Amino acid sequence: QVQVVESGGGLVQTGGSLRLSCAASGSIPSINVMGWYRRAPGKQRELVARISSSGGTNYADSVKGRFTISRDNAKTTVFLQMNSLKPEDTAVYYCNLKDSTPGDYWGQGTQVTVSS
Numbered sequence: 297q298v299q300v301v302e303s304g305g306g307l308v309q310t311g312g313s314l315r316l317s318c319a320a321s322g323s324i325p326s327i328n329v330m331g332w333y334r335r336a337p338g339k340q341r342e343l344v345a346r347i348s349s350s351g352g353t354n355y356a357d358s359v360k361g362r363f364t365i366s367r368d369n370a371k372t373t374v375f376l377q378m379n380s381l382k383p384e385d386t387a388v389y390y391c392n393l394k395d396s397t398p399g400d401y402w403g404q405g406t407q408v409t410v411s412s
Contacts, residue, residue, distance in 0.1 A: 298322040298401045300330075302391045305406030308381055314408060316376040318391030320401075328395040330374040332365065334387035334408075344389070345376060358384075381410045 304316040318330065331346030345355045345365040353365055364377045374391065391403040 298324055298393060298395075298399060300391045300393050300401050300403040302389065302403040302406040305389060305408045307409045307411065309411050310382060312381050312410070313377070313379045314381065316378070316389055316391075316406060316408075318374045318376075318403060320372045320374075320393050324372060324393070325395040325397060325399070326371075328393055328399075330367065330391065330393050332374070332376045333390045333392055334385075335390070335405075336384075336387040339387075341390070346392075347374060378408070381408075383410045383412045386410050 299322055300318055300320045302318050308314050327349050329346050329348045332344040333341050334344050335341040343356055344359055345363055347353045347365045347367055349371055362380045366375045386409050388405040389408050390405045393401045
């Protein structure tokens with residue numbers, strides 16, 4: 297069983313930065329994609345960024361140039377560096393791991409609030 301646990305959310309002012317972390321544990325297939333999604337109040341969950349086990353990345357247009365996703369060498373921890381934060385980035389951020397077994401694992405979510 298795979299588990300993913302997020303950390304690093306909080307309250308920040310407009311223009312500030314936060315770094316989210318997501319640690320995956322358990323029997324993790326070597327080929328997988330880890331990503332960050334978010335759900336703002338009254339909106340649907342949306343992809344923020346994702347990174348494959350080979351290092352390929354994708355970003356939502358709204359965060360390109362401001363957010364950076366990365367993985368550690370063991371490929372079990374994913375980071376989301378968020379810079380130049382805006383009030384519209386306020387949401388619950390969820391970590392996700394997908395693999396080919398097929399597996400689809402979600403964390404419990406971490407709140408990010410950007411004050412204007």
